[in-house]
Amino acid sequence: MKAVETTAPAPAVAARPRRPARRGRAVAAAVTAAALLAAVPLVLGAYPVSMMTRMLAFAVLVLSVDLLTGITGMPTLGQAAYFGVGAYTAALVGVHLTSDGAVQVAAALLAGLAAAAVTGWIAVRAHGIVFLMLTLAIGESVHQLADTWSLVGGGNGLAGMPPVSVLGTALPAAGFVYWWVLAVAAAAFAVVALVARSPYGRTLRGIRDNEARMRALGYRPGPAKFGVFCLAGAVAAVGGALWAAQVRFVSPGDLGFEVAALALLSVVIGGSGTLWGPCLGAALVLLVRDNLSAHVGGHGALVLGAVFVAVVFTMPRGLAGLARRPRRTEARS
């Protein structure tokens, strides 16, 4: 490959050979990761499997945060609201209509899309810290709503959701729920990955890097930002539905500020802008919050804060940055 790069007469030719190798490696990594994830219930016991199910659901929320923050450059603290909308929608569908997981996910997706559309058209007009504050306000409003509205159980939350069924069969064990959640999460990942690589994704990165220049090139950033905000709302809601499928209980705490902050933290730890980095970040953050917390006397938040500071100082590109550096030097030589 090096020989080709140095001897190729036309620069256009020299620019190409790097691509297939990189793509091949990415596909191999994705297949390996999927196979490993799919094998989890065969190897691990019920508790770790349910833990990993929640990680997958949370990772879908984190993906939606990354779509806004890492790819479009809109830092958000409001995605937990749409996650919550999805979780409550799925739970309500589960309690009152059907235990069919696909119906629950579809209903959550539409509800998240609608909620993001209603709130987003104001939010996307703002920039930077003002946008962050607006999303925070949206998150708190939805949290308040969930906390006081008796139809969704108010502060007690919503319980009594029957086990999820897929294709008419109730999923009998934690492993099957895991596989269902893994399948939907993988689909969400694929959709977000496709958007990120598409011309629209390029437009979003352009907005992230230099919105004024986009306007000077004839773009209208407003509608593009609104579009991704709606998409992110739908993705977060799907994450919420998956969360509900595993936990079978939804409470206002699931859409509170803490969840939104942890999601943003996962993106930073994982490396914003890449997709797999924040997914790893999500797993790490949830692991610390739910498991380590007990061992450090309930100071999980403190540990996460320390991790955050350490990451920002030692790995500015997050976990994804670790894998990136070697490729850079190779490309340069």
Next chain:
Amino acid sequence: MTPALRLEGLTRSYGSLTAVDHVDLTVARGERHALIGPNGAGKSTLFATVAGTLRATSGRVLLNGRDVTALSESERARRGLLRTYQHSSLFLGCTVLDNVALAVQRVQRVAHRFDRPARGFRRVQARALEHLESVGLAGRAHDTASELSHGERRQLEVAMVLAAEPAVVMFDEPTAGMSAAETERFATLLEGLPRSLTVVIVEHDLDVVFRLADRVTVLHLGAVLASGPPAAIRSDEAVRAAYLGAARTEDLFTGGAR
């Protein structure tokens, strides 16, 4: 024939400072028009006002005879009025190819498609690569824009604005920061552009100005001091007299103390 660009009494103030002062200017279609003047004359402010980045305090901008003064910057760009920036304004976190492809995909109306990966849009990719080749950056297509040198960034800026397929393009000191070889490449590129394209260029390099320009306008303290063919401007007494300490007009063109 309606001029490609016409400015009527265009004025732009920063508070009490009138940076652009009742500028009347007509640029015919296909013309290569140089805009010169000392530092602070208001050249960049004029470009920003014409492009719509800045709102005009008063006056009008007509593009192909149509009043675009009320239109936003993005609407003007869609009608083919584009500019480059004196200080490079790029998408530094994106690849070099993406920078140009952003312009191309907007023109080809696929900027919001997400049904397949960007590399599947062959026409966009090929066109973007062509533009990169024309400025000698094809070999850096997959590098991040922030890795480019200053001169390369200037070249990328040129490729990007041309990829947006302008009808009227305004270059603000495009060769500032370019090496001699890069400047030569730019001049050759400009000479090769089709005459359907109208070019206004702010340039301090005298050689480039006289090599490329059909007409020259001199801006001084925000107002038009003189406008005409290069030879006439070169020998214009008013131009000469207006510049303190500039014994020869050549000093003016080279930007004096720059």
